[in-house]
Amino acid sequence: MAPVTVATTPNTTRSDLTEFVMLKGNGVKGLSEMGLKSLPVQYIQPLEERTCMIQVVPQESIPIIDMSNWDDPKVGDAICEAAQKWGFFQIINHGVPLQVLENVKDATYRFYELPAEQKLKYTKENSPSKDVRYGSSFSPEAEKALEWKDYLSLFFVSEAEAVATWPPACRDEALEYMKRSETVIKQLLTVLMKGLNVKEIDETNESLLMGSKRINLNYYPVCPNHDLTVAIGRHSDVSTLTILLQDQTGGLYVRAADSQGWIHVPPISGALVINIGDALQIMSNGRYKSIEHRVTANGSKVRVSVPIFVNPRPIDVIGPLPQVLAGGEKAMYKNVLYSDYVRYFFKKAHDGKATIEHAKI
16 A cells, blocks of 8 residues: 555645555545545645635525325426426435435445455456446546545446446445336426426437436545535536435535525435436526536545436437427527537536536527
């Protein structure tokens, strides 16, 4: 293992840190477990991005929607209203068994507790598949300051491919969570499409809305000087929808509707957090909002989260849906090849809503 001085001396270079965290498979988890007294300089964010600068709006909260009677028109109205005003909402009684949620959180811990040399098999340089990636931060090559997060990203191609290439420590639980969430994803998209005058989701729409899926297992270790850095910087997702399972630690903040402050998304046991992604904002011609969000680092507790990103296929062209423009509404976004859109997002650091601005007419 690299010496402790890798993270504690002022002279530690970015390449020393990269070697230890990324190339040797230790992740920021490895840094955290050294018992650091101070944050490595490479993780110190510009003042305006730091946790201490977040202006929290304490009296606001995103909607909580009970899905137990999802075909009740009031539930549909609440979902569409939340998508238009907040871009984020929590759902309870969603039909995904609570044990499945607990199992995938446990599996996340199990993967990150593997020795570094076992996790190293899944880094960009070593992974048996381009669809399986273990890494740290977001886009280290493009970032001036790194983010305090490790991730395992699993792009779903087929069950056979997943069985062959996903890490055994978490594979079965991640697959089961994806399978069991399929029904609620279709319910949500059906309701949201009705709000856009799309009466039913046919094969073409289904592939456009949910033709590909990715699941991430995120690990946020305890962080020294946590107020100087971020776990995830300001961004909006490039998905159609994101279905997020978070643990009880907290730390997810979403941009308030007036854009002035940030609203904490309190963990609710058994709930899932739903947010609209850029692809659906574009398809809805701005009616549904893909909202900026961020995650703060924590000085005393580990946090894990498991988002499922529901996306168009890479080969799909996304743009405002014809049904949305049928009444003469002017298109606000150009048609974009989805793989180009995603590539643009990943080639730069997290930067708020800059990706979707790139797609505006």
